[in-house]
Amino acid sequence: METLELIDKVHDEDRQGEPFAPIAIEPNIYKKKFYIESYGCAMNFADSEIVASILSNEGFGATKNFEEADLVLVNTCSIREKAEATVRKRLTEFKKAKQAKRGMLVGILGCMAERLKGKLLEEEKLVDLVIGPDAYRTLPALIQDAESGQKGVNVLLSREETYGDIAPIRLDSNGVNSFVSIMRGCNNMCSFCVVPFTRGRERSRDAFSIINECKDLFDNGYREVTLLGQNVDSYYWVDEQKDMVVTFAKLLEMVANISPLLRVRFSTSHPKDITDEVLFTMARYENICKYIHLPVQSGSTRMLQLMNRTYTREWYMAKVDRIREIMPDCSITSDIIAGFCTETEEDHQDTLSIIEYSKYDMSYMFFYSERPGTLAARRFTDDIPLEVKKRRLNEIVKLQNRLSQHSNFADIGKTFKVLIEGNSKKSENDWAGKSSQNKVVVFPKASYNVNKGDYVNVKITSATGATLLGEIVE
The missing domain is CATH 3.40.50.12160 (Methylthiotransferase, N-terminal domain)
Incomplete structure (x- = not known):
C-alpha cells in the first residue's frame, strides 16, 4: 500500500x-x-x-x-x-x-x-x-x-449525554457485526489530538442499557459486537441504588455471558489504562476476542512526553510483554505517528525498534498533521519538513508490511475458529470472515452446509500480507 x-x-x-x-x-x-x-x-x-x-x-x-x-x-x-x-x-x-x-x-x-x-x-x-x-x-x-x-x-458539549436510551438503527449492516457505544468523550489530552475539544469530557453509559442493546443484537441474529469508546479501558459506571460498580473488565464479562455464541471485541485501549483484570477476563472467556488495539504513537520516550502520552518507551514494552504472558495468542495492533514536532532521526529509529519489538500484526500509520486548537498547535512548532515526514512514514510502512506478512505466514498450518461475515469481496464462491485475532480469513464454500453468521473451523493453507487463505475442516 x-x-x-x-x-x-x-x-x-x-x-x-x-x-x-x-x-x-x-x-x-x-x-x-x-x-x-x-x-x-x-x-x-x-x-x-x-x-x-x-x-x-x-x-x-x-x-x-x-x-x-x-x-x-x-x-x-x-x-x-x-x-x-x-x-x-x-x-x-x-x-x-x-x-x-x-x-x-x-x-x-x-x-x-x-x-x-x-x-x-x-x-x-x-x-x-x-x-x-x-x-x-x-x-x-x-x-x-x-x-x-x-x-x-x-454544538454544546455535555457532561451527561450518552444516548443510552436511543436504539440505533443498524445502517449498511451485514447482520453479523455491530458497534455498541459504551462511553463518550476523552480525558487524556494527548497534545496532538483534537478529540477532547470536539467530543468533550469522558462519561460512561449505563451498563444495563449496554447489555440490553447487546442482547437485542444477539436475539436478532448478530454474532459479534464491538464495544466502542475513545478509551474503553477507563469505562466506569456506578449504580448507587444497587451499590454496584462496573469496570471495563466487569462489563466485558457481562457481555460475554450473554451467550458463548456472541463474540466480543473492543476499541480503543489507552496503554496506561488496560489492566491485568481486563487481560485475565479476556483470557478466561473464549468468546472475548484475543485482539487488542494498543496505540503507541511513538517509540521515543522524549516524543511520548511531548505527546502527553503519560508512559515511557520501557513501560509500553513491559505492557506488551504482559499481554503476551497472559495471552500468548493475542494479536496486537497499533497507531503510529511519523514526524511529530522536533522528532529527530534517533527518535524515528526508536519508533522503528518498538514496532519491531512489539511485532504488531497491523498498524494505522500516519505522518503528523497539526490540528488547530490542540495543545501541540499552541505549544510546539510543526517543524519537520513534509518530505522528511513522508520518508519516515514510508520506512514505518515497509517495516509493518514485513511484520504483517511474517505474522500471517506463521499462521499457515494452524486452524482457527472463524465467524462467517459474508461473501469474499473477490468471489461469491468463497466465504470471508475473521478469526478471534481479527485477521481476515477467506475460504471456499465448496459443498459445506454453512451460512453467514455461522462459526467454522478453518485450516490456513496460504497467506498474503493482509489475508489468510484456508479451507473448512471438521
Whole structure:
C-alpha cells in the first residue's frame, strides 16, 4: 500500500465515506428522505446510527441517492487535515445538488461541526445545519429552524449525554457485526489530538442499557459486537441504588455471558489504562476476542512526553510483554505517528525498534498533521519538513508490511475458529470472515452446509500480507 493512501486510513477503513442506508427501513412509508455519509473513526459510524433512529421517529426514511434527499448530512472527522479537505469537497458537491432541488437542507455533524461551525455557516455558506456530537437529540428542532430560513446550530458539549436510551438503527449492516457505544468523550489530552475539544469530557453509559442493546443484537441474529469508546479501558459506571460498580473488565464479562455464541471485541485501549483484570477476563472467556488495539504513537520516550502520552518507551514494552504472558495468542495492533514536532532521526529509529519489538500484526500509520486548537498547535512548532515526514512514514510502512506478512505466514498450518461475515469481496464462491485475532480469513464454500453468521473451523493453507487463505475442516 502506498504511503499517501495509508495516511487517509481510519479504524473502519473499508467503510470510510460510504453513505449509510438503513436496511431495516422501507423509505416509501416516510414523508421525507435523508442521506448520510460518515467519515473517521468507528464512533462516528455508531453516531450515524443514533441520528438515523432520531430521524426515523421524525418521519424520515433513508436513501442512497443524495440528489433525491430532503436532508443531506455529513458526519465528520477532524483528526487529520486530509479528512477535513475531503468533507469540504463533498459539501461543495451537495451545495450544487441543493441548488437543483428546492427545499433540500445540508447539515454537518460531529467533530468538524464542533470545530468549524462559524466558517462553514457564514463564510463559506456550505451548510444549513451544524450539530455537535452531544446535540443530536435537538436535530428535529434544528431542522424546523432551517426550514424556516434560520441557521440550525447546536454544538454544546455535555457532561451527561450518552444516548443510552436511543436504539440505533443498524445502517449498511451485514447482520453479523455491530458497534455498541459504551462511553463518550476523552480525558487524556494527548497534545496532538483534537478529540477532547470536539467530543468533550469522558462519561460512561449505563451498563444495563449496554447489555440490553447487546442482547437485542444477539436475539436478532448478530454474532459479534464491538464495544466502542475513545478509551474503553477507563469505562466506569456506578449504580448507587444497587451499590454496584462496573469496570471495563466487569462489563466485558457481562457481555460475554450473554451467550458463548456472541463474540466480543473492543476499541480503543489507552496503554496506561488496560489492566491485568481486563487481560485475565479476556483470557478466561473464549468468546472475548484475543485482539487488542494498543496505540503507541511513538517509540521515543522524549516524543511520548511531548505527546502527553503519560508512559515511557520501557513501560509500553513491559505492557506488551504482559499481554503476551497472559495471552500468548493475542494479536496486537497499533497507531503510529511519523514526524511529530522536533522528532529527530534517533527518535524515528526508536519508533522503528518498538514496532519491531512489539511485532504488531497491523498498524494505522500516519505522518503528523497539526490540528488547530490542540495543545501541540499552541505549544510546539510543526517543524519537520513534509518530505522528511513522508520518508519516515514510508520506512514505518515497509517495516509493518514485513511484520504483517511474517505474522500471517506463521499462521499457515494452524486452524482457527472463524465467524462467517459474508461473501469474499473477490468471489461469491468463497466465504470471508475473521478469526478471534481479527485477521481476515477467506475460504471456499465448496459443498459445506454453512451460512453467514455461522462459526467454522478453518485450516490456513496460504497467506498474503493482509489475508489468510484456508479451507473448512471438521
